[in-house]
Structures are given as structure tokens and as C-alpha cells.
Amino acid sequence: MLFYILKRVAAGAIVLFLITVFTYTVFFVLSPDPAYMICGKTCTPDRIADIHEKLGLDKPFWEQIWIFISGLFVGREYGEGVNAVHCTAPCLGYSFQTSQSVFEMIVQRLPVSATLAVGAAVLWLLAGIGGGLIGAVKKGTWWDRGIMVVALSGISLPNYFVALALQYILVVKLKWLPFPTAVPFADDPLQWFQAYIMPWFVLAFMYAAMYTRLVRANVIDTLGQGFIRTARAKGLDPNIVMGKHALRPALTPALTLFGMDFAALLGGALITETVFGLNGVGKLTADSITQNDQPVIMAVTLLAAALVVVANIVVDLLYSVLDPRVRVKAQ
């Protein structure tokens, strides 16, 4: 088992390294010169050369990558003398546009994205698994059809539309909620809840739809298998047959999907955060793209990639917990 974990972690590290090289190439070699964005309005060729030197952009490509990667572990220094800027490890770069270390910027935004992701995940798992189960058990009834129609609309309606429509109805027309302003939970629990309930719902609506369909199909599939017939035949409580024998194997594909979706959400729900004015990682990404703040764009890209890689490893390990068949193979 330990060997298996190590193998997966090593593979993950290689993937991340390749992604680092790739994003670095895209952002620093192929995009507009970041020096121009830092240089300001009194830009001279000399000044641009200075900035290149300070950012290390005058160095050979592989050396730049090496400095970037070593910065992750030991931090790095931009410039020298009195105006040197120190970026402590893990240094994901330094944004000269905001005078902040990129890691610090992401850490500030992460709680918002995490709150958003966790809350939405709870909602969509409840709705998705519940809806899928009901659909499967009551297959062909109006229950089933009703749930599938809702699920279909969740998949097909773009979430910016759902977000704007929801905000218009609940806030502008009915005045049940104020316009969302995110605050930490500890500051004002009510306002916190009021700010997040709409975005949670919007994200959950979109994701739950996929899970409902997936779980429904899997449960129906499992229910038709031999071991379920055996379980029923030996007189097992139908609830146990459902909960333990039918649902568990039906959940494994949903878990794979969940790992990816949840990780991606932690890396920022760009549209939902933008519409509801939540300053999470997604909003940071959007802002950095508009301002062409390349160290930030690169770091959030890496973060999103890293989260997905990590989520994949975690999911694979959880697999063996959920499904004994995989456990054997892993060992």
C-alpha cells in the first residue's frame, strides 16, 4: 500500500513539474512582456532592461524555471540592495502590480473559494445522491421524470443565467435576501449565510444534475446484478440491500467525478464568484487576466492543476475504502 501511495505521489510530482514548465513557457515566453505592465507610463528601454534583470527574465529559460521551482521551496529574492523584495517560501512569484507575494494573495482568497466549494458540495451531494436514488427506485414514475427534468435543466442552463435570474428574483423583486457581501462567518453568521446561499445553490444546481443522472444510472445498473438478487432472495432488509449493496458500488464513479469537481471549485468558480462579487480565487484569476498580472495568472493555473492532481490521488486511495475489489488490486 505504501509503495502504491509513493508511486502515485511521484507520478503526481512529475505531472506538476511538466505543468510548471508548460505554464511558465506560455506565460513568460509567449505572452506580452510583463515588464511593460510594471514599467508604468514613463517607460524607457533602460527601465525595461532593469525590470527584466529584477524579474530574472534576462536569464536563460531553464535557469528561470529552476529559480521558479527552487523559489517554491526556499523562497527567492527580487532585485538587490535596499529595494530588494523578498518572497518567502513557498514563493509562487511576486506581483509587482499589487506589491504582494502571489502566495499571500491566494491564501487571502482561498477561504472564500473553500467556503463556496464545501457548501455547494454538501448541497449537490445530498441532492445528487438523493435524487439519483429516488429516480432509480421509482424508475419510470412521475417522481423519476420530475427529477430528471430538473436535472436536465441544471445541466443545460448556463450558470451565469441561473445566478443572475436568482439574484433578480430573490434580491431585487422579492427582497428576501440582500445583495451578497461576503464576510467571515465569525463576523456576522447571518450575513455570511445570506452571502453564500445563492452561490451555493447555483453551483449545486449545476453539479447536482450530473450526479443525479450518474447515480441513477449506476444504481439501476447495480440493482440488476446477481448479488442484489441474492441479497434480496436471502431475505435481507430492503434498506440494507439498497444502502449497502446497491448504493456503495454505484458511488465509486461519482467519487471520481466529485474529486475532480471539488478540486476545480477550490481553484476558483470564476463565473459564480464574479456575478456574486465574491472575492475568491476565481475572481482573482479573472482580475489578473484583465490586468495581465502574469505571476498571478500562472500561480492560479498551477494551483488549479495541483489541486486536481492531489484530488486524483486522494480519490484513488478512497476508492479502496469504498470498494473492496480495488483494495485487492492496489495491494
Next chain:
Amino acid sequence: MMKKRNVVLGLGLAAALALTGCSSGGGSADGGGSSGEAVKGGTLHVLATTDFSHLDPAQGWDGGVNNFYRLIYRQLTTFAGGDTDDPTEIVPDLATDLGTPNEDNTEWTFTLKDDIFFQDGTEITSEDVRFGVERSLDPDIAVGSPYAKILLEGADDYEGVYKDGHLDSIETPDDKTIVFHLNQPYADFGSAVAQPVYTPFPVDGDVTTTSIDKQPISSGPYVVSEYKPGSTIVLERNEYWEPDSDEVRKAYPDSFVWTLGLDNSTIDERMIADQGDDKNAISGIILASSLSRIQEPSIQERTLEGLKGCTTYLALNTTKEPLNDLKVRQAISYAIDKKSVQTATGGPALTDIANTMLPPTVKGHQDFDLYPSENSEGDPEKAKELLKEAGYEDGFELSLDMRAVPVTQAQAESIQESLAKANIDVKLNVVDTAKYWQIIGTPSQQTDAAIAGWCPDWPTGATFLPPLFEGSQIFDQGNSNIAQFDNEEVNERMAEIRKMTDVDEANKAWGELDKQILESAPAVPLTWEKAVTVTGSNIANAHLHEGYSGGIDYTVVGLKSVDE
């Protein structure tokens, strides 16, 4: 001088906006319900899409942030308040007057007022002013206003107070007196010291190059009590600010709260809905798509409108054939259908048609139209005549640099259409937005023509015409003279105007020079965009300020009533 980058990005946004009715130019645009008497106290909310560029006045420099700086910083002089008759007039701030020059305007002496303090209660001295300027000249942060670097003697190769010690051209004979030695005669230096780079910082206050951007030290009526980049800024009163020492700032609210990172359409929605704290809120310019929704009288009452004070223009690269031929450039000036450019920019609600480079908000602006046509719809016949004289009877092909932004695209297409009527075949060269200013600011990369914009650093021709049309301003990179216009007479005239000791006379001369330049047609003025904004229903004394790109002057706005 090269305010180009930020400013023109702003223009791109500006181009998406505006409203009906009111005539242009009205500076302190009085919007009915927003102009009532303000009371002291309360919290004024500001809803905004993006964070300010920098809290450090050495680094930030655009209409929006300059407006904000006035709440926490003071300079030797500043613009008058938005609620005065002439908000673009320069008035004394920390200094007792607008400065005393020597005979040839190369040496300027300012005396500081009494009762001026930093946020910790220490008195602001001339040494602090000097330190602030010297700090701002450090190349690592000198990305803001260049008006210290280009005017102060020896500032050119000065590396800032931390590396090079004091700058010899600033003297502080005593605590209240500061003397600036300039590298050229500059009659309008009293306006230059209103720029953010002239903000004082405590000389012995542990200030570093990077510290101010995170922890501003206030000299104005408010202190930054909370700053979460990209999310919120909270300002509270600075108890050491003396209202008697300040003739501009009314500082009505007890605090200001910025909510940053909001979606533009959400802001409009909130301003129109006017619920809860949003009654006490102001915001930026509304989206064009929200225009139709603010026509209701109750919302019109709290709508403000004015010019942003910038010009969008078509620059013609005078070094390229056939644009090096005056007749060809004049033909283009005649041919362009400005009416359709206006429509492409959003119609009269959003923008006025420009016939001069200097917008009406600039002092000394002269109204003229050298290339008139009926209804400003262009005169292709006249253009064809001129082209025939120039030997281009069959027309020619012209490459136009433009950004991939919907408004610019629409403007470019309408230019393309109107020039086609004069047999000029315009090829649109669409450039990525992020690279646009870099490319058109590099003469070796720009093509024949480009759509560009300019906002003056303060509303005079001196900060408008030289950066765009002076021969010595043509650089290999970061060039702002996109037309690469290098006309001996114009260059000489600029040098002459600079030597004028009477600022009003100089402003008038710049207005005349505008005409002289356009006679050579190095550029075609296209539009003057408007600022349109809706305020909350409890907002009072809200006035748009032309010195700050048509933003609401923060220093005079307040609430109508405050709940106890």
C-alpha cells in the same frame, strides 16, 4: 506625460458608457437629488469593480486613484473641490499659496501652512515633503506621475533617497520653506506640485520604498483603517487633520467603505434598486446596457453626467507613405463620418463628437472644425478631390491598428466604411488588448494608423499636446507621439509657450496651437466620452470632477441624513 497606458485602458471602458440629454462640458454636473446639502457623519459606501492600482502615491496615477488619494493625502496644491464653480482650478493645499517663482520660473519657493499633521500627530515639515518627492523618484517605484522626474534638476539620473541620499535641487532652508530648482522654465509648476508624487511622508517614520503601498501614512482627513486587497478598503477619520487648514476637503462622512471586486452589472442593479446601505452608496460609470433602465424620473434625479475630459482620436503615422502627404491626411480628416463613429461608440447619450484635440474641459480650449461636413457625416467628395491632387486618384490601402474590444471594433468598422467611400481601402489590424499599447508605442511595430486616446494630467494643453505631437517625444519604445509628428514650427511654438510666465496666456496659446497642429492633420479627433453615474438616494453634494476623469469628488460628497 505618458499617461497613455492606464488612461486609454480607461477610455476603452469609457467608450461603453453614457446617457441622454444634458449638454456637455458642465463640470460640476448637478444631478437634482444628489446635489442637496450634506450632513456630517455616517458611512458612505463605494461600490467598485476593481481595486485601486496602488495606495502608494508614487506608484498610482490615474483619474480614479488620484481622486481617492485626496482623502488620505495632501500635496502642496490641489484641484478645487467638485462643488466649486471651477473645479479644475489649482488652489493651495499644504502650501499657503501656489508658489513663488524666480524671474525665469526655474526656481519655486513654497511655504507650508500651520496646523498640518500626519496621522500620528507629528507636524508635516518641509523635510517631509522633500522626502516624499525623493522617495517617489526611486526607479523601483517611479511608475506614477513623472512630473518630479521631468522637471526637477538632476532628477533624471537620481536613484531615490535610499540609494543616492538627498536630491540637491530640493532645498529646505527651514521647517516651513521648500525650494525646488527646475531644469527648465515652467510657469505652471504650481499645478505640477498637485501631482501625487509630491505627497509628504515622515522622514523618520520607518518608511521604505514598498511600505506605503501596504500601510499608507495619511496627511489628509482620513486614515486607512482596513485594507484587504481586491475586497475592501475602510477609511476612518484622521483626528489630527485640521479642517481650518484645508479649504477644499469637506470630509462629511465619518467613514468610507469600498466594496471592491463587484460585477459591473451587479453594481448597476444595486444602484438602481437603492436598497439598504446602497442608499448611502456611490459607484463608477454605468454600463451602456443599463442606460435604458435609468430613464425613470426617480432614477434620473440621482443620475450625474459629465465629460470625462479625454479625447479618442485616430493617429495617422506621418512617416508612412502615403500618409506623409499632407493632402492625404486632410482627405482622411474630411472623409471620416464622425456621426457614425459616435453611433458606434454608443450614440449621443454616451459621447460627443470631437473636432479638436483638446476637449472642452481643458483650459484654453478653442472650438473649431477645420474639416467640416454636413451633420459631421463626412465629405467623401472633398476627400476624393484632395486625393486626386495628391496623385492618389484610385485610392490606396491603409492598415489600421485597433484593439479587440467591441467598442473600438465598432469605431474601426465605421471608419473603414466612411473611408471606403473615398476609395481608401482600410485593412483592420486587430491587436491583442494586452499588447496594444506596447505595439503602437513602438514605431517599428505600428502600422499606418491607430485608434488611441488621451486624458490630460491636469486639464491644460501643456499636458495634452506635447506628449502627442512634439518631435522630441518620439521614442523607440513607450512612444506616445503615435503619429510620429515632427513639425519644426510646432516644435518651436511649444518651446515658446513653455517659456511664457503667464499661465492663462500659455493656456490660450495651447488652444491656438491645437488648431495649428490639426492644420497638418496628424490625427483625427473622434469622440469625447461621457461619464454617467447613479448615486444612492441618500447621497448629497455629489459632483463629477473633470480633474479625476469625471469621477464623483470624494472630498465633498456626503449623506443627506444620518440615522442615529
